[in-house]
Amino acid sequence: MTLTWLEVFSVLVGPLLLGAMLLRWQGVVPRTDPLAYFGWAWLQGCLGLALLLSAWLWLRWPLAATHIAPVLLGLSVFGFALARRVRVLEPADAGRHPAWERWVFALVLALLLATTLDRILLASADVLVSSDEARIWAAKARVLFHTGGFGEGFLAAVRTPEIIAHPDYPPLNPLLQLWVHAHAGTLVHVESRLPVQFYGLAGILVAASALRRRARPLVAALFLVCIATIGRFFTY
Numbered sequence: 001m002t003l004t005w006l007e008v009f010s011v012l013v014g015p016l017l018l019g020a021m022l023l024r025w026q027g028v029v030p031r032t033d034p035l036a037y038f039g040w041a042w043l044q045g046c047l048g049l050a051l052l053l054s055a056w057l058w059l060r061w062p063l064a065a066t067h068i069a070p071v072l073l074g075l076s077v078f079g080f081a082l083a084r085r086v087r088v089l090e091p092a093d094a095g096r097h098p099a100w101e102r103w104v105f106a107l108v109l110a111l112l113l114a115t116t117l118d119r120i121l122l123a124s125a126d127v128l129v130s131s132d133e134a135r136i137w138a139a140k141a142r143v144l145f146h147t148g149g150f151g152e153g154f155l156a157a158v159r160t161p162e163i164i165a166h167p168d169y170p171p172l173n174p175l176l177q178l179w180v181h182a183h184a185g186t187l188v189h190v191e192s193r194l195p196v197q198f199y200g201l202a203g204i205l206v207a208a209s210a211l212r213r214r215a216r217p218l219v220a221a222l223f224l225v226c227i228a229t230i231g232r233f234f235t236y
Helices: 006-026 037-059 066-083 099-123 129-149 152-158 172-184 192-216 217-229
Strands: none
Touching: 006 037, 006 066, 006 152, 006 172, 006 217, 037 066, 037 172, 066 172, 099 152, 099 192, 129 152, 129 172, 129 192, 172 192, 192 217
């Protein structure tokens, strides 16, 4: 692993803090939905981080985590302070069901999360240098890192299909990979997947919560298995 454990911690916790702050502005706290909360926080935090990085690139500020992470932390803390008066949403009533059904649902959810983590580890055995994953998403992240912004160098690269395939594809994935590169201070070809890979975990948590609110635990567990395993067990 190229990143230190402290850098991995920053890569993962930074978006979570920003997402938690954005949720607080919507009146959502952990007790509002303990199951979906961290999934929502990850999804919103990554979107917020991508917007911050986009502004950073346009301003052509130094692409270093030592500069970006404190700004991200400051925005999160400041946002939490301003959101204190926002009314907190109360938890939704999931209904009363037998304990054994709730245990089955919890076990299925735990197994699916563990399986997804295992798939992340398996995917991390391959270096990110081939296929569409490298030619589309990682290629754009590499160009952004080397050029430092959306200037002429970036425009020249996106006009060259041999460098970036499908340059019109949305930039969220490359921006999240750029967040990892900024921590390493150089290009990394394994850990750069982490923010995108954790979308898999977030999606399972959000789907589990939605299903649990609409169906009894046993039915929700069956549908959750279908969602998490659809299209075979691909590696991310």
